Amino acid sequence: MNTDILKEKILQLKKEKNAVILAHYYQEEAIQEIADYVGDSLGLSQEAVNVDADIILFAGVHFMAETAKILNPNKKVILPDLKAGCSLADSCPPDLFKTFKEEHPNHIVITYVNCSAEIKALSDIVCTSSNALKIVNSVPKETLIIFAPDKNLGKYIMEQTGREMVLWDGSCIVHEAFSIEKLLDLCKLHPDAEIIAHPESETHILRTAKYIGSTAGMINYVKESSSNKFIVATEAGILYKMQQQVPHKILIPAPSHEDNTCACSECAFMKMNTLQKVYDCLLNESPEIKVPLEIQEKALLPINRMLELS
Template sequence: MNTREMQDEIMRLKREKNICILAHAYQSHDIWDVADYVGDSYGLSVQAADAPADTLLMCGVRFMAETCKILSPEKKVLLANPAAGCPMAMQMDREKALELKEKYPGLPLVAYINTTASLKTVCDVVVTSSSSVKIIHRMPEKEILFVPDCNLGGWISDQLPEKTLHLVKGGCPTHMRMTARDVQAAKAMHPEALVLVHPECLKEVVSLADYVGSTTGILRYAEESDAKEFIIGTESSIVSHLQFACPEKRFYLLSRECVCHNMKMTTLPDVLLAVRGIGGEEIHLSAQTIRDARRCIDRMIELGG
């Protein structure tokens, strides 16, 4: 089968079986084309909860599929490639989080949504990169324990000097591979280009950027900007997506190291096998895990909308 034939078969089967396909923004464009919704991990989960589908197929990584199950426990949730995980999500588990809560008694524990369902059961609030500043600003507490991404946490701290965030060492390996030297080299090659980076990047990279924001924020900024050239400091697939969306503009990858190997694991044939019912992995969470993990997500919705 060629790409178009495979996509046509996926579209036929998802309609026949009432399957909603969710694609994270870091997925390849051939997967975007068959998806019902494309976006960040939380946005996809919210869309999925409202979708009139019996089955949700997540083209992303495991914690994203878990979040879908937490928000849609009555639906069947599949992860297209069972091996696709998130290194940052595995940097802290429930036990380590409980140890931190003992070390900082009385402080609310705020977790980046890029964490496991198990860890979320002991968190007070979760945040996304796009909602983190708004949510933490609205929290009444002045001191906050933030896990696991110290780069995102440091960026939040810079935006909210009235808050004290206690951070732990952790973060996204893909974004941490980008350096200030990469920015300087890219600017030397493309002096007219604006630099757009994700707040998961190192502070030395963020400080040199023209815009710092979530993946969806970067996409929106580049599409709406009057500028014609951009250096993109997040997962490499975003350059490809922007080239499709804005063929009249030029997009350059900040570094050849901007690759999330876990996101790249999911392929169009994986999606086909999953909708055929012979691939993917169904996500199972206990009722107690769903109930306990849902509390911090509901708190995020309450504070951030």
């Protein structure tokens, strides 16, 4: 089935089933085009709260669909491919994290949204890269903090806030794939380009950046900046929506260690979702995301705290 026919069929099914499609910026272009809302983790969480449809099709990765289910326990939440996981979420197994938490009593737990429902249930507050600084700054100075699972984001927050935090040793393979050597070579070719980076990137990449922020923050920065050329250090899927916002500006993906076709860093998990899978998922209303009630109730509290603070 060709792309245009698939899109038509998806839009028709969406109407028939009273469904809404939420998609992350890192999804393939065709999926972003048929989505009702495209955004970053914070925007998607906020949008999920306001959904009045019967079915939420989440075009993203597993932890994102779980978050939508936690926020909408009475709605059906479906994900095009259950194997669309997250290397960062996988780096924080609940049993090991529970032990880690017990080893640091009297600490509150702030977790980055890129984690499983079980980890959220062990948390006091959830944050995203958009609001992480605000969330950490909202905690009284004398309060001890565990930050998980992303150590790179944790280091960035510590540097920006001056707060000491105990960091879980997790990371995202996509944001750790950028090559500083190739990036510096690219800067020599484009001395007029500004580097913008996601705070999940390693410290040596962040040191080169003119702007550091979430995917939504990066898009806004590029729109408002007087510069006309940018090297973008995050998953390359963001370039589609970003280019729509600034059609007259030049966007260059930051280079990765890997020699791949796009010479950029791509999330294999995000790219597991395809337009065909979106259609099949909506047609069959499957795979469906299930979160045990006890986990749902516990995980909802730190997510709501985040949304209140945002």
